[in-house]
Amino acid sequence: MTTANAAARLENKWNSALAQDMDEPEKLLYRSNLLGSDKRITNYGGGNTSAKVTQKDPLTGNMVDVLWVKGSGGDVGSIKMDGFSTLYMDKLNALRGIYRGVEFEDEMVGYLPHCTFNLNPRAASIDTPLHAYVPAKHVDHMHPDAIIAIAAAKDSKALTQKIFGDTIGWLPWKKPGYELGLWLSDFCAKNPDAKGVVLESHGLFTWADDAEDCYALTLEIIQTAMDWFATETAGKTAFGGAVHDSLPADARRAAAARLMPAIRGMVSGQQHMVGHFDDSDAVLEFVNAKDMERLAALGTSCPDHFLRTKICPLVVDFDPENPDVDATLAGLADAVATYRTGYQAYYDRCKRDDSPAIRDPNAVVYLVPGVGMITFAKDKATARISGEFYVNAINVMRGADAVSEYQGLPEQEAFDIEYWLLEEAKLQRMPAPKSMAGRVALVTGGAGGIGSATAERYLREGACVMLADIDDAALAETAKNLAARYSSDMVRTVNMNVTDEDAVIASYANIAAEFGGVDILVSNAGIASSAPIEDTSLDLWNKNxxxxxxxxxxxxxxxxxxxxxxxxxxxxxxxxxxxxxAASPNASAYCTAKASEIHLARCLALEGAPMGVRVNVVNPDAVLKGSKIWQGEWLDQRAGTYGTDKEGLEEMYRERSLLKRSVLPEDIAEAAYFLASDLSAKSTGNIINVDAGNVQAFTR
Structure with missing residues (x-):
């Protein structure tokens, strides 16, 4: 096997007792999820599965053959029943009669909705004909690294024959689509005993007439390839051997934390980008290797890899033996500009009369010798997945180059995939990005009521958030809650004491390495104290x-x-x-410190304006819900100051306000969202009072 966990064999996880009461669509779902649970079998979003099922036609009542196949854009590991397209097999077969030839094959996608069974709204994928025209009832199409290493080798056909004999056939490279479906149909007709086929530079198809048999066969074929590679590559040095040593782990992360914000600024011209850093063993072996630059320049082979990682990565000029990050940063702008120029030239060489306009010309993947791999994309999940795809490509290169010679997709073929009109149409159908997509926020006091509510408001709008707090238990609980409702990709935590200079600096290095930088700071860490001036100790004053x-x-x-x-x-x-x-009795230390905050914000608004940095203030009042500062002495002290008990304090604050309303953390979060979003793009140096109305606090 060509991956780091080669020693672990693929596990057949099929539970016959569990599956025995499932119908065929349910078995298809079960099989799909099992296959997608192991990334050695297929990458995220890659490959597809199908089953041909006999069902009652809801219109005629007749029993008809229906193709169940993974719909467009799904992921077999996480797919649910509604992720499958369903199509009449007789209508899919009828498409053969109206096919006008390879130059018109894209138009066949437009006929697939006419084949829909039971008004299923799930759009069918471009691979639907490949599944329909294989005569077996169950078909798996996977993208395992071990198979793609064969498919991407210069002598791919010979290797396939050598490893599998006549069990698995081979077809030359052909862009996915209707024509390839006919090629596969023809192969099956001419090779009735074959159990599958390797598609050059693409992946693996396997088939059987039983769901469990199909699953077992897919595992068997992939394991055979893994075992063959393990034997053939034993004792061989990968990628020509190492020419660099990796920096220590903390130094790698520190270097990434400095490089990523600079790269992020350079590549976010069209939209805010989010970064991901990977210094896994597989990545370090590649970036430190003698043949890295030669192989990286060839690009990836499998279309799924290519669409996620672009024509090729950018190799960052960094010498781990003389780790001068400043020198690398000094040359980075020219390197990024050179990549853009090269990408423009690639587009100009390969574009066709009807090609979509050039897209973002920046690299997705950045390889840094001795440090690792950095990826940038429109959101954290896409950046992470792009990195995972390039690790797949590294595994493929390792295997193919060890037993033959690795080859990427020919440039024109790669372009025709990247700028495929069908792919462009899919991009155009995607929903508009949320208002904070690609933004990164740091929220101090992030485990408290206002901090967590603000973080949630930002997450709801597509931002990534790092929660900073000194309470590890509360941080973990808050992050768990938010990640469950949004995404673990989008939430990070850091223990930060805002009074500790080193801790604050380290926290920003952390957010830079995790997300690539920062766009929004919500400074919310808090404390509250109440005491008459004669009882206010110097320690209490200094703490505030x-x-x-x-x-x-x-x-x-x-x-x-x-x-x-x-x-x-x-x-x-x-x-x-x-x-x-507004002054408050028995709270001079607190009030003075809060006034200092407000004036600091005004000063920062002046300094930030030339950089396009806006600084604004939200002034809450009496936000009791979820607030940690209202859980201790402050609550007792304020109740004592106003001559009420704890239960009456919130009512007292509500009645004191002009609007007679309680102020909640979500109210503060809404103001914090407005001030951080483009809704307030022309506002800086402002104060928004969210206090239900207090005349003493009117700003004018």
Missing amino acids: MAILSTGYFLVSREAFKLFKTQDMGGAVVFVASKNGL
Whole structure:
């Protein structure tokens, strides 16, 4: 096998007792999820499965043959029943009669909706004819690294014959589509005993008349390839051997944290991009190797790999034996510009009369010797998955080059996949991005009521969020809750004491390595104290100033450093307090520190404006729900100050307000969203009071 976990054999997870009561569509779903659960079998979103099922026609009542096949854009590992397209087999067979030839094959996709069974709204994929025209009842199409290493080798056909004999056939490269479906049909007719086929530079098809048999066969064929590679590559040095040593793990991450914001700023011209860093063993072996640059220049082979990783990666000029990140940063802009020029030339060489306009000319994959791989995409999940696909490509290159000679897709074929009109139509059908797609936010006090509500508001709009807090247990619980409702890709945590300069600096290095940089700072870490001035100790005064003034300074200063590196603007939102504008009895330390926050925000608004960085303030008042500062002495102290008990305090605050309404964390989050979003793109240096109305806090 060509991956790092080669020693582990593929496990047949089929549970006959569980499957015995399933109907054929349910077995198809079961088989699909099992296959997709192991990334050695197929990558995320890659491959598809099908079953030909006899069902009652809802219109005629007759029993008809129906093709169940993974729909367009799905993932076999996570697919549900509604992820399958269903089509009449007789109508799919009738398409043969209207096919006008390979130059018109794309028009056949437009006929697939006419074949829909039972008004199923799931769009059929381009691979539907390949499944329909294989005579077996069950078909698997997978993208295992071990098979693609065969498919991408220069002598792919000979290797397939050598490894599998007549059991598995071979077909030359052909772009997925109707014509390839006919090729596969013809192959099956001429080779009735074959159990599958390797598609050059693409993947594997296997088939059987029973769902369990098909699953077992797919595993068997992939395992055979893995075992063959293990034997053939034993003792061989991969990629020509190492010419670099990796930096230590902490130094690798530190280098990535410095490189990623700079790259992010350079590649986010069309939309905000999010980064992902990978320094796994497979990646380090490749980026440190003698043949890395030769192989990287060839690009990937499998269409799924290529669509996720572009024509080729950008190799960053970094010498791990002389790890000068500053020198690399100095040359990075020219390297990115050179890549763009090369991509434009590739587009100009290969474009056709009806090709879509050139898309983002920046690289997706950045290879850094001694450090690892960085990927950038429109969101964190896509950046991570793009990296996973390139690891698949690394595994393929390792295997193919060890037993033969690796070859990527020919340039024109690669272009025709990337700028395929059908692929363009799919892109055009995608929903518009959410208002904060591609944005990265750091929220201090992120485990509290206002912090977690603000994080959720941002996540709802597509942002990635790093929650910073000193309470590890609350951080973990908050992150678990948010990740479950949104995505684990989008949520990170860091223990940050905002008064500790080193901790703050380290936290920004963390967010840079996790997401590529930062766009939004919500400075929300809080404390509250109440005491008459004669009872206010110097320690209490300093504690308020340290957290509410110095802490806000430190997190803002480090945010500004990243904003400057990225050179793409930014937004800072201070969560201050009504008490920063209106004096309150027995709270001089707290009120003064909050006033300091507000004036710091005004100063930062002046400094940030030339960089496109906006700085604004939200002033809450009496947000009791979910607030950690209202859980301890502050609650008792304020109740005592106003001569009420704990239960009456919220009612007292509500009645004190002009609007007679309670203020909730979600209310503050809405203001924090407005001030960080493009809705307030022309606002800086402002204060929004979210206090249900307090005349003493009116700003004018």
